[in-house]
Amino acid sequence: xxxxxxxxxxxxxxxxxxxxxxxxxxxxxxxxxxxxxxxxxxxxxxxxxxxxxxxxxxxxxxxxxxxxxxxxxxxxxxxxxxxxxxxxxxxxxxxxxxxxxxxxxxxxxxxxxxxxxxxxxxxxxxxxxxxxxxxxxxxxxxxxxxxxxxxxxxxxxxxxxxxxxxxxxxxxxxxxxxxxxxxxxxxxxxxxxxxxxxxxxxxxxxxxxxxxxxxxxxxxxxxxxxxxxxxxxxxxxxxxxxxxxxxxxxxxxxxxxxxxxxxxxxx
Numbered sequence: 053x054x055x056x057x058x059x060x061x062x063x064x065x066x067x068x069x070x071x072x073x074x075x076x077x078x079x080x081x082x083x084x085x086x087x088x089x090x091x092x093x094x095x096x097x098x099x100x101x102x103x104x105x106x107x108x109x110x111x112x113x114x115x116x117x118x119x120x121x122x123x124x125x126x127x128x129x130x131x132x133x134x135x136x137x138x139x140x141x142x143x144x145x146x147x148x149x150x151x152x153x154x155x156x157x158x159x160x161x162x163x164x165x166x167x168x169x170x171x172x173x174x175x176x177x178x179x180x181x182x183x184x185x186x187x188x189x190x191x192x193x194x195x196x197x198x199x200x201x202x203x204x205x206x207x208x209x210x211x212x213x214x215x216x217x218x219x220x221x222x223x224x225x226x227x228x229x230x231x232x233x234x235x236x237x238x239x240x241x242x243x244x245x246x247x248x249x250x251x252x253x254x255x256x257x258x259x260x261x262x263x264x265x266x267x268x269x270x271x272x273x274x275x276x277x278x279x280x281x282x283x284x285x286x287x288x289x290x291x292x293x294x295x296x297x298x299x300x301x302x303x304x305x306x307x308x309x310x311x312x313x314x315x316x317x318x319x
Contacts, residue, residue, distance in 0.1 A: 105253030118153040119303035140195040146174040148188040169232040184224040197270035201244040215271035
């Protein structure tokens, strides 16, 4: 009896050891495969490799770069009640990612109050082979429609987008860096009408005129309370700030809320 049990136990142990080795081998293969896959996935381009229109926006001292703390400070974002990462402003996002928004105020030489964005369409926005989903373009337009209304009001998140009419003109290739430019076309009380165009920036790579990918006619409502919170984050206002490099920022007053190092405030 004991001899038979020992033989069976030995067989079970041998099978368990083989199964464990196979599982470990499979886990290593999957891990290596994931690392290779991540190395192959395209990342958002660095500033020096952005198209000319994006570098020109960065150099234009007349423009205000729009900065919200929850787009950049992920630790503060989590501690302040957000449950995830911003859909279009996630610094690690690989779908549609707004790299920067710039706003032209009353002091700009041409007098236009445009907001312009530099946008990267990554691999996680893919639909047809090598092309981005139309929903990624529409999501961008939704984001723009809201923020161009907010930036022309007294405070960030001062309302909500309620209507997004998007005409898709041309498919966007994965990895593209495009320009979105638009403005408030009309205000009717709390209604903010917005128009915008998504294009390639024009005037580069031999293009005399911008190639248009999508057109927006949208509507936002100003002064609508969307959050159930009533704290210093919910009541933030816009501030004008000049960083050490001389770049002007239109940023939210949340950068002054406790928990941020002074060295970060001065960026």
